[in-house]
Amino acid sequence: MSTAxxxxxxxxxxxxxxxxxxxxxxxxxxxxxxxxxxSLAAGLDSSIQWALMAxxxxxxxxxxxxxxxxxxxxxxxxxxxxxxxxCFLLAVIPLASLVWETLKRGVKVFDVYFLTHSMGVxxxxxxxxxxxxxxxxxxxxxxxxxxxxxxxxxxxxVYLVEYxxxxxxxxxxxxxxxxxxxxxxxxxxxxxxxxxxxxxxGYSGFAGSLALAILMxxxxxxxxxxxxxxxxxxxxxxxxxxxxxxxxxxxxxxLPTSIGGITTGVMLAVARxxxxxxxxxxxxxxxxxxxxxxxxxxxxxxxxxxxxxxxNSAGSGAAYDRAWAAALALIAFVMILNLVARGIARWxxxxxxx
Amino acid sequence: xxxxxxxxxAPPPAxxxxxxxxxxxxxGATRPGDRIFLGLSRGSGIFLxxxxxxxxxxxxxxxxxxxxxxxGNFLTTFEWNTNLxxxxxxxxxxxxxxxxxxxxAMAIAVPVAVGIALFLTHYSPRRLAGPIAYVIDLLAAVPxxxxxxxxxxxxxxxxxxLFGWLNDYxxxxxxxxWQGGAPRSLLTVGILLAIMILPIITNVSREVFRQVPQMHExxxxxxxxxxxxxxxxxxxxxxxxxxxxxxxxGLGRALGETMAVATVLSPTFDIQTSLLDxxxxxxxxxxxxxxxxxxxxGRDALxxxxxxxxxxxxxxxxxxxxxxARRKEYSGANA
Amino acid sequence: xxxxxxxSGLTAYYGSHKAIEDISMSVEPRSxxxxxxxxxxxxxxxxxTLNRMHEVTSGGRVEGKVLLDNxxxxxxxxxxxxxxxxxxxxxxxxxxxxxxxIFDNVxxxxxxxxxxxxxELNDVVERSLRGANLWNEVKxxxxxxxxxxxxxxxxxxxxxxxIAVEPKVLLMDEPCSALxxxxxxxxxxxxxxxxxxxxxxxxxxxxxxxxxxSDRTAFFNLAAVGQPGRLIEIDxxxxxxxxxSVQATEDYISGRFG
Numbered sequence: 022m023s024t025a026x027x028x029x030x031x032x033x034x035x036x037x038x039x040x041x042x043x044x045x046x047x048x049x050x051x052x053x054x055x056x057x058x059x060s061l062a063a064g065l066d067s068s069i070q071w072a073l074m075a076x077x078x079x080x081x082x083x084x085x086x087x088x089x090x091x092x093x094x095x096x097x098x099x100x101x102x103x104x105x106x107x108c109f110l111l112a113v114i115p116l117a118s119l120v121w122e123t124l125k126r127g128v129k130v131f132d133v134y135f136l137t138h139s140m141g142v143x144x145x146x147x148x149x150x151x152x153x154x155x156x157x158x159x160x161x162x163x164x165x166x167x168x169x170x171x172x173x174x175x176x177x178x179v180y181l182v183e184y185x186x187x188x189x190x191x192x193x194x195x196x197x198x199x200x201x202x203x204x205x206x207x208x209x210x211x212x213x214x215x216x217x218x219x220x221x222x223g224y225s226g227f228a229g230s231l232a233l234a235i236l237m238x239x240x241x242x243x244x245x246x247x248x249x250x251x252x253x254x255x256x257x258x259x260x261x262x263x264x265x266x267x268x269x270x271x272x273x274x275x276l277p278t279s280i281g282g283i284t285t286g287v288m289l290a291v292a293r294x295x296x297x298x299x300x301x302x303x304x305x306x307x308x309x310x311x312x313x314x315x316x317x318x319x320x321x322x323x324x325x326x327x328x329x330x331x332x333n334s335a336g337s338g339a340a341y342d343r344a345w346a347a348a349l350a351l352i353a354f355v356m357i358l359n360l361v362a363r364g365i366a367r368w369x370x371x372x373x374x375x
Numbered sequence: 376x377x378x379x380x381x382x383x384x385a386p387p388p389a390x391x392x393x394x395x396x397x398x399x400x401x402x403g404a405t406r407p408g409d410r411i412f413l414g415l416s417r418g419s420g421i422f423l424x425x426x427x428x429x430x431x432x433x434x435x436x437x438x439x440x441x442x443x444x445x446x447g448n449f450l451t452t453f454e455w456n457t458n459l460x461x462x463x464x465x466x467x468x469x470x471x472x473x474x475x476x477x478x479x480a481m482a483i484a485v486p487v488a489v490g491i492a493l494f495l496t497h498y499s500p501r502r503l504a505g506p507i508a509y510v511i512d513l514l515a516a517v518p519x520x521x522x523x524x525x526x527x528x529x530x531x532x533x534x535x536x537l538f539g540w541l542n543d544y545x546x547x548x549x550x551x552x553w554q555g556g557a558p559r560s561l562l563t564v565g566i567l568l569a570i571m572i573l574p575i576i577t578n579v580s581r582e583v584f585r586q587v588p589q590m591h592e593x594x595x596x597x598x599x600x601x602x603x604x605x606x607x608x609x610x611x612x613x614x615x616x617x618x619x620x621x622x623x624x625g626l627g628r629a630l631g632e633t634m635a636v637a638t639v640l641s642p643t644f645d646i647q648t649s650l651l652d653x654x655x656x657x658x659x660x661x662x663x664x665x666x667x668x669x670x671x672x673g674r675d676a677l678x679x680x681x682x683x684x685x686x687x688x689x690x691x692x693x694x695x696x697x698x699x700a701r702r703k704e705y706s707g708a709n710a
Numbered sequence: 711x712x713x714x715x716x717x718s719g720l721t722a723y724y725g726s727h728k729a730i731e732d733i734s735m736s737v738e739p740r741s742x743x744x745x746x747x748x749x750x751x752x753x754x755x756x757x758x759t760l761n762r763m764h765e766v767t768s769g770g771r772v773e774g775k776v777l778l779d780n781x782x783x784x785x786x787x788x789x790x791x792x793x794x795x796x797x798x799x800x801x802x803x804x805x806x807x808x809x810x811x812i813f814d815n816v817x818x819x820x821x822x823x824x825x826x827x828x829x830e831l832n833d834v835v836e837r838s839l840r841g842a843n844l845w846n847e848v849k850x851x852x853x854x855x856x857x858x859x860x861x862x863x864x865x866x867x868x869x870x871x872x873i874a875v876e877p878k879v880l881l882m883d884e885p886c887s888a889l890x891x892x893x894x895x896x897x898x899x900x901x902x903x904x905x906x907x908x909x910x911x912x913x914x915x916x917x918x919x920x921x922x923x924s925d926r927t928a929f930f931n932l933a934a935v936g937q938p939g940r941l942i943e944i945d946x947x948x949x950x951x952x953x954x955s956v957q958a959t960e961d962y963i964s965g966r967f968g
Contacts, residue, residue: 501768588805590801590803590805591805591807591808593763593766593799593801593805594801594805594806594807594868594871595807595818596763596766596794597761597763597794597798597799597801597872598794598795598798598818598819598822598871598872598875599791599792599793599794599795599796599819599822599875600791600794600819600822601791604822608807608818609807612807612808612809612810613808613809615809
């Protein structure tokens with residue numbers, strides 16, 4: 022009788038046996054239950070373990086059940102689907118935890134006092150103090166780096182996209198790629214060897230800015246390049262066909278069309294270098310006092326402040342609290358930068374439709 | 376035919392252009408404005424090359440000062456005593472730690488990131504994909520020092536359970552045995568690095584997958600492909616070089632990551648067979664940790680190790696470039 | 711084994727927008743049916759409902775019935791993947807997989823279903839490429855990427871890819887609109903040959919093309935912009951072009967609008 026049923030089904034080439042819509046949920050719940058059960062039975066207490074076990078069970082279970090009912094191709098499709106979901110869920114956990122912990126622990130000492138005072142008279146293990154000096158230093162260092170890096174980066178991208186043919190362009194493309202991969206600490210060491218050890222300049226915010234600019238340039242080049250490439254050739258040709266010189270075409274047509282994307286790229290680059298700690302550690306050195314002159318003497322910086330509060334405090338709760346609060350401030354700053362960047366991108370985006 | 380009419384018809388000036396002018400016209404830079412603009416943009420490109428050259432030259436110079444004084448073997452010595460006279464130091468431990476932690480990070484992060492990217496572009500409900508992609512965009516911007524702080528104070532305490540489990544079931548391999556110390560080991564570092572580079576690889580991969588032309592996916596669908604087969608046929612091949620360059624970005628970050636490693640790892644200058652026992656070190660972490668108390672001689676030694684890191688990242692990027700170039704014929708970007 | 715299509719009361723939506731409304735028609739096996747009509751009248755949308763490609767677009771959904779040899783494509787338990795295996799499609803712009811060679815492009819559909827021997831694959835690929843009148847042009851460079859071919863060759867490659875899996879029906883969505891006249895002629899000749907084996911439905915903007923290649927022609931129109939498209943009439947091509955029964959058809963064909 023079952024054979025009859027199967028042949029009856031087989032007659033249709035369009036229909037295949039398929040699992041009901043709720044089956045992924047059922048398999049998922051089942052896997053979690055079994056995972057938890059095994060953990061309880063074996064006396065395992067880490068939540069990571071049962072989650073991993075449930076994930077593995079889910080993927081295997083899906084494959085076996087689907088392969089039996091629906092056939093191999095459909096089973097593969099379902100496994101891919103469940104793997105992709107598992108990837109997503111597993112990755113969400115640490116990233117959500119990062120944001121949550123920073124918020125939870127950061128708000129403890131995060132207030133106006135914290136933002137407007139330095140560490141001038143506060144020992145590392147004491148409560149009190151703030152990040153005013155660090156914010157000031159970071160803003161100055163990042164500002165100078167941006168002023169150096171953006172024009173060079175954008176112009177290089179223009180060269181690569183609008184003029185770039187031949188050996189030089191290929192070399193620049195290649196080394197921009199290579200430069201993207203330069204670890205921040207290597208950029209720091211370069212400025213150290215050149216600016217401090219050979220030219221005998223002292224530690225200063227500006228030295229840090231130089232390293233940050235080196236890190237920022239390739240990022241700006243790459244993102245600008247991408248944006249310029251998105252400008253349709255028809256637009257350039259339309260302008261050139263009107264008799265507009267190439268440089269004016271670039272300035273008046275190409276760059277304005279992509280300005281939203283370029284700005285977004287620049288802001289993301291700024292966000293990236295704002296959080297760089299290593300070059301600042303090597304070149305700006307850090308201080309507990311307010312130093313508003315980026316060209317002379319060590320300055321503080323927000324990421325460096327977090328590191329020093331963590332590393333120099335020997336586990337003191339007060340210092341950890343300050344580190345978390347500074348981390349919160351840093352994240353908030355970076356996020357605001359991101360949000361503004363996106364706002365600009367949307368506002369300046371080429372109008373489509375209508 | 377009248378000559379004046381011919382002249383007004385033809386865009387170039389009436390007189391016969393010289394060879395040099397023709398060459399310039401071919402490059403599209405005949406006007407002063409064009410020349411200045413080209414000069415500026417080409418100058419910027421050249422400036423970048425000069426910086427790269429300068430990095431190599433200055434690092435090599437300082438490194439050569441240090442290595443010439445080194446009384447150990449720079450490549451094989453398991454020691455970092457730069458303040459001795461004569462100094463004795465070598466990078467073997469650092470190279471090992473850097474490579475191992477990066478391999479762990481890539482092994483975890485790349486598949487997961489590709490999975491998330493596929494999830495966002497092809498699987499998730501449309502209403503969810505936008506906000507999630509947005510959040511991941513933001514996470515890519517979280518500074519590494521924050522990851523470091525989180526890693527040291529939140530992740531490390533949570534690793535005990537996993538380490539115990541690995542030790543129970545895989546301890547016999549030697550690689551996953553655990554003596555019960557604080558789990559500030561290379562494995563923890565690798566996991567933290569994976570979490571850190573996840574957003575950036577995901578982001579770039581998602582961008583690439585999103586750019587797969589609709590018509591290629593429809594071609595696969597029209598052949599009767601399931602969703603996964605569409606991905607295998609049209610999405611992954613199209614996105615492969617993009618995923619490689621995304622991974623390259625991630626690897627670059629993992630190799631050179633300083634602060635997150637410095638906060639999480641409890642470094643010792645030796646090589647542990649087990650990935651679970653604390654110890655080892657990485658180039659970047661070693662520089663950050665030793666810099667504060669280093670003399671000038673010690674700084675040069677650290678610069679020498681930085682040079683090695685620089686060369687490694689250079690090789691990694693170069694290799695990735697070659698892979699991408701080789702695939703270009705099939706990339707279909709211009710199809 | 712070509713199959714017939716019977717559509718009854720078909721309405722398709724994009725989200726809340728109704729794109730086509732209440733379409734009923736039959737498509738005879740081993741014949742060429744052309745869809746003509748002004749832009750935006752929903753003929754491409756209707757074509758895409760015939761192999762369930764419409765629902766791939768976000769918000770795309772369908773009401774009504776499409777019977778393929780008396781089996782409803784939209785019936786419960788029908789797998790869209792299986793539907794598309796039976797009903798192949800050729801698109802407006804040639805879309806060979808850019809990462810695959812010419813050979814792999816043609817073999818792509820076959821490789822989905824299980825393991826073929828190399829020799830079997832070779833046979834099918836050669837047969838399909840011959841069927842698409844492309845074999846002589848590409849037999850020496852089967853391992854080169856398909857994107858290196860000319861537009862017309864790419865389109866014939868896509869046809870070869872579509873017929874390699876032996877579908878019952880072949881849908882063509884303005885297959886010549888991106889091609890030059892000579893390539894167009896080559897495709898039109900090919901359509902004439904293919905109708906011996908397949909049921910062919912072709913959407914075209916070019917009325918001469920419809921007149922040249924099709925046996926039956928369906929005229930679609932819409933009352934106004936934003937209104938859903940409707941089937942005005944379907945008849946023998948000869949009759950549609952000489953003596954249509956609806957005035958709007960005659961107006962369109964004689965170039966009075968559209």
